[in-house]
Every structure is written in structure tokens, then in C-alpha cells.
Amino acid sequence: MEQKSEPLLEVKDLELIFSSDFGDRTVTDHISFHVNAGETLGIVGESGCGKSVTSLAIMGLLARNGRVNAGSIVLRSRRKPEGKDLLRLTRRELDEVRGRDISMIFQDALASLNPVFSIGNQVVEAVCAHQTMDRREAAARAEELLRRVGLPDPEAAMRKYPFQLSGGMRQRVMIAMALAGKPELLIADEATTALDVTIQAQIMRMIRDIRREMQMSMLLITHDIGLIAEMSDRVIVMYAGQIVEEADVYELFRNPLHPYTRLLIAATPGMYDAPDRKLAAIPGTVPENYTDIIGCRFADRCPYVTTECVKPQENREFSPGHSARCHLAAQIPAADTGAGAAGQTQPTEGVFAARASHQGASAWRDS
Ligand SMILES: Nc1ncnc2c1ncn2[C@@H]1O[C@H](COP(=O)(O)OP(=O)(O)OP(=O)(O)O)[C@@H](O)[C@H]1O
Ligand SMILES: [Mg+2]
Numbered sequence: 388m389e390q391k392s393e394p395l396l397e398v399k400d401l402e403l404i405f406s407s408d409f410g411d412r413t414v415t416d417h418i419s420f421h422v423n424a425g426e427t428l429g430i431v432g433e434s435g436c437g438k439s440v441t442s443l444a445i446m447g448l449l450a451r452n453g454r455v456n457a458g459s460i461v462l463r464s465r466r467k468p469e470g471k472d473l474l475r476l477t478r479r480e481l482d483e484v485r486g487r488d489i490s491m492i493f494q495d496a497l498a499s500l501n502p503v504f505s506i507g508n509q510v511v512e513a514v515c516a517h518q519t520m521d522r523r524e525a526a527a528r529a530e531e532l533l534r535r536v537g538l539p540d541p542e543a544a545m546r547k548y549p550f551q552l553s554g555g556m557r558q559r560v561m562i563a564m565a566l567a568g569k570p571e572l573l574i575a576d577e578a579t580t581a582l583d584v585t586i587q588a589q590i591m592r593m594i595r596d597i598r599r600e601m602q603m604s605m606l607l608i609t610h611d612i613g614l615i616a617e618m619s620d621r622v623i624v625m626y627a628g629q630i631v632e633e634a635d636v637y638e639l640f641r642n643p644l645h646p647y648t649r650l651l652i653a654a655t656p657g658m659y660d661a662p663d664r665k666l667a668a669i670p671g672t673v674p675e676n677y678t679d680i681i682g683c684r685f686a687d688r689c690p691y692v693t694t695e696c697v698k699p700q701e702n703r704e705f706s707p708g709h710s711a712r713c714h715l716a717a718q719i720p721a722a723d724t725g726a727g728a729a730g731q732t733q734p735t736e737g738v739f740a741a742r743a744s745h746q747g748a749s750a751w752r753d754s
Contacts, residue, residue, distance in 0.1 A: 392424070393463055393470070394421035394422060394423050394424070394463070395421075395422050395423060395424045395462065395463055395464070395571060395572060395604050396421060396422040396445070396460070396461070396462050396463075396489075396572055396604070396606075397421045397459075397460070397461045397463075397470075398418060398419060398420050398421065398441070398445070398458070398459075398460050399419050399458055399459045399460075399461070400417045400418070400419055400457055400458040400459070401415055401417065401418040401419070401441065401444060401455065401457070401458035401459075401460065402415060402416065402417055402418075402455070402456040402457040402458055403415040403437070403440050403441070403444055403449070403453060403454070403455055403456065404453070404454055404455075404456045405440075405450070405452050405453045406452050406453075406454075407452060412676070412678055413456070413628065413678045414437050414440055414453075414628050414678075415437045415440060415441055415444075415628045415629075416628045416629045416678070417457070417458070418437070418441060418458075418625075418628075418629070418630055419458075419630070420623050420630065420633065422572065422604050422605075422606055423604065424571075424602075424604055425602055425603075425604055426604055426605075426620040426621060427595075427598065427604070427605040427606075427607055427618055427619045427620050427621075428604075428605070428606050428607070428619060428620070428621050428622070428623065429607045429608075429609070429614075429615040429618065429619030429621070429622040429623070429636070430442075430606065430607070430608045430609075430622075430623050430625060431609060431610065431611075431612055431615045431622060431623075431624055431625070431651065432610065432624060432625035432626055433610055433626070433651075433669070433672075433673050434610060434673065435627075435673045436625040436626055436627060436628065436673060437625055437627075437628040438576070438608045438610075438625055439576055439577075439608065440453065441625075442491065442574050442576050442606060442608055444460065445460055445473065445489065445574065445606075446485060446489065446491050446574065447473065447476075447481045447484075447485070448491075455474055458474070459472045459474060460472060460473040460474055461473070462484065462488060462489070462572075464484075464488040464571055465571060466487075466488065486513070486516060486517055486565075486567070486568040486570065487517050487568040487569075487570060488570060488571055488572065489570055489571070489572045489573075489574065490565035490566065490568065490570040490572075490573055490574070491565065491573075491574040491575075491576065492558075492561055492562055492565045492573070492574070492575050492576070492578045493561070493576055493577075493578070494576065494577040494578060494580050494581055495581065496549075496554065496557035496558045496560065496561040497549060497550075497554075497557060499561050500549040500557060500560065500561065501549075502548065502549055502550060503548075504548075505545065505546055505547060505548055506533075506544050506545055506546075506547050506548070506549065506552070506560055507526065507529060507530075507544075507545030507546060509560075509564065510529035510532060510533060510545070510560065510563055510564055510567065511525045511526055511529045513529075513563075513564040513565075513567035513568070514528045514529050514532070514567045516567070516568065517567060517568035517569070518568075526545070528567075529545065529563070529567075530542060530545060532563040532564075532566060532567060533545065533559070533560065533563050535563070535566075535597065536559040536560070536562050536563045536566070536593060536597070537559055537589070537590075537593055538556060538559055538560070538563075544556070544560075554581060554582055554586075555582050555586040555589075555590065558578065558579065558582060558590055559590065559593075562578075562590075562593075562594065562597075566597065566601070569601065570603060571603060571604060572603065572604045572605070572606065573594075573598065573603050573604070573605045573606070574605075574606045574608070575594065575605060575606070575607050575608065576608040577608060577609055577610070578590070578591075578594070579591055580609070580610075580611075591614065591617070591618060595618055605618075607619055612651050612652055612654075612655045613655050615636070616636065616640060616655075619636045620635070620636060621633070621634065621635050621636060621708070622634060622635075622636050622639045624639075624645065624647065624648045624651070626647050626673070626684060626685050627673050627674060627677035627680070627684035627685070628677055628678070628684075629684060629712065630702065630712070631645045631647055631648070631685065631702075631711065631712045631713070632644055632645040632647070632648045632710065632711040632712070633702075633708070633709070633710050633711075634708060634709040634710075635708055635709070638706075638708070638709050639709075640652060642709070644705060644709070644711035644713065644716035644717065644719075645685075645711040645712065645713045645716060646685065646689045646690065646691050646713060646715070646719070647669075647685045647688075647689070648711075649719070650669045650690075651669070654668055654669060669688060670688060671687065671688040674687070681697065681698075681699060682696050682697035682698050682699060682700065683696040683697075683700045683712070683713065691715055691719060693715070695714050695715075696714070698714075700712045700713060700714060703716070705717055
């Protein structure tokens, strides 16, 4: 059950700036969200919306030319239940947080693993980084972790090098390393995007099961709204450096309020769609210099655009826990996806099909 106590992670008014030869650019505009203990928060949005920079800021891993200009990132871990602002930690404190309180899995396992060390070596290293144990114990724990993430022959895999494993297996190794410190929050940023669809599904399910078993919270970052439907409890939708909608996952799919969310959902294939149904990608792209836009940043792509949209749009709460940044939000009929011209139907049933089929939709609530 979702806990009503204070959230595990609370990001408030986060403003991230990147500098370049052309000057400073604000890439996230006062982002605020939280992750409750035990839940999965999905962050969805197209490429360049600011999903990765947000998660990198949480991990203290922003690129050199990036900085946090405003805001706070408070973590209330078991080790420090009173909470601490991750932006105010010393290097050493931050090193302790990484891996032990929060771990992150990235898209590119090959880049994250060291090519010259064996798998065993690297997983053992990850185990030893977080707890004091002798090499033999650590090796046993490493093998156990590799087995848990689904490596068929963990003992043999320990002796292999990253290039000798398939992409999916490498991804599993990276997940094992991320789990080594028994983190309370796992951040998965497009963790399976590079893999083929079947393997992607297997790995996501494995992550979902382990997350439950270890009672971890998760921040799931993806541009795949289907994955969001399958994995998350709550969702934030990002567009051009802003949060444009936030809701419980069921509420979001049944009653999307922001036109951008509607179009994202409409662009997702559903189980009951005709095989020849055309996928409606959202026409246009995320504006390059979104910082300079005063009004709604989605206006130039929005099928519902009105003259009001040139004014700044605030996030408004329409029902408890459900907010959106659009003056029209409550006025557009629920069945209207904004993609009517392309013959879209609301694919709500379809997107939840995967979730329901292997778990029973209600069981998700009780984890
Ligand atoms: N090191 C950097 N220097 C300058 N700008 C950057 C840097 N890293 C990210 N940005 C900019 O910040 C914005 C947000 O990027 P981010 O990587 O967070 O997007 P994203 O939502 O994760 O996209 P994707 O789905 O492609 O991963 C983009 O406009 C990007 O160009
Ligand atoms: Mg990204």
C-alpha cells in the first residue's frame, strides 16, 4: 500500500542550468515531485524533455557544464529518516548515498562495465563497496545476485568479460551491481531501450519482481508509455523541461488532462487495435530553445491551441493527486485524444493488458 508518511524522495523546485559557449540554458524549470516508499514513479516524455538530467541531478552526476541553480532533493532513507538534502552533501556523503540508498541503471551497460575486468571482479567490487565481508563471502554474494537477475550459469559468467556476454546479459549484470548495496531507491533510465522487445519485457518483469521482493522504490524513466502503464503506480509527464501532468497511473490513462498526455497515449498501440492501425507519432518535435517560451511550451504542436496558450500556464490540481498545466485541461472531452483525424481510439484497455495478464491489476496496489 502506498504509505501516507513523508515521501522517500522529494524533489522541490529543481532548476538545472547548462552552460555552453552560447551562454546558459535552463533545462528544467522548477521541477517538483516525490517518490513514496515502496512505489514506482514513472517519468515519461519525448526525447530532450529533461528526464535524464533530472535523474542525474539526483545522483549528483550532472555533466561538468551543468549545475543546480535552485531547489532541493531531500532523501529520507532508513539510515537518515529525518531526511537530508542531497545537494548539500560532501563528496564522501554522496558516495555513501550512491549504491547504498540510491542506485541507477543506465541504458548502455557496455559503457558502464569495465572491459578489462571480469564480470565476477566487477560484481564482487560492487558488493564490497557497500559492506565489509571477505572476498569469498563477497564472491558467493555476487554469484547469488547474478542468479537472481537471471544469468543462466552465474559461476561461469563470473569468469567472463563484458564483451563475451549478450546485451541483455550485460544489462542483467549491471542490475546485479546496482542491487549489491540493497538500495532503497532504484532509478532506471531507459534501462532496456537498447534491447529487443522480448528481452526488454523479460528484464522489466525481473526488475519489477525484485523491486517488490526488496521493497525498493523505483523511478522509472522512459519515453515508452506502454512501459509506464505496466510498471508504475504514479506518473509524471514531462514536456520541454516542465512537468505538464501528474496522476495515479490508472487515473492518467482513463482521464488524461493535458493534450500532450492524450497524444502520447493515442500514439501507443493497444492490444485491441486493428493490426493495420496507423501509429500516430505526435507531429513536430520538442522545441530546441524551450526556455524562451513564455506561454505553453506545447502550444505549437497542440491540436487544441487557442489564443490563451500564449500566457504562462500553471500546474493546477483537478482532483486529489491529479494536476495538469493547461488552461483547457478540464474542458476537453475524455474520449477526445486530439488525434481524431488519424482515426485513433482510446487504447486504455490495451495498455493495461500486459499488466493485468501477469499479475491481476488489483494486486499491484498491494505491493
Ligand atoms: N551536458 C549537457 N550540456 C548541455 N545541454 C545538455 C547536457 N545534457 C543535457 N542537455 C540538454 O538538456 C535537455 C534535456 O536533456 P535530457 O538528456 O535530460 O533529455 P531526456 O528527456 O532524457 O531525453 P531522451 O529521451 O533522449 O533521453 C536537452 O535539451 C539536452 O540537450
Ligand atoms: Mg534521457
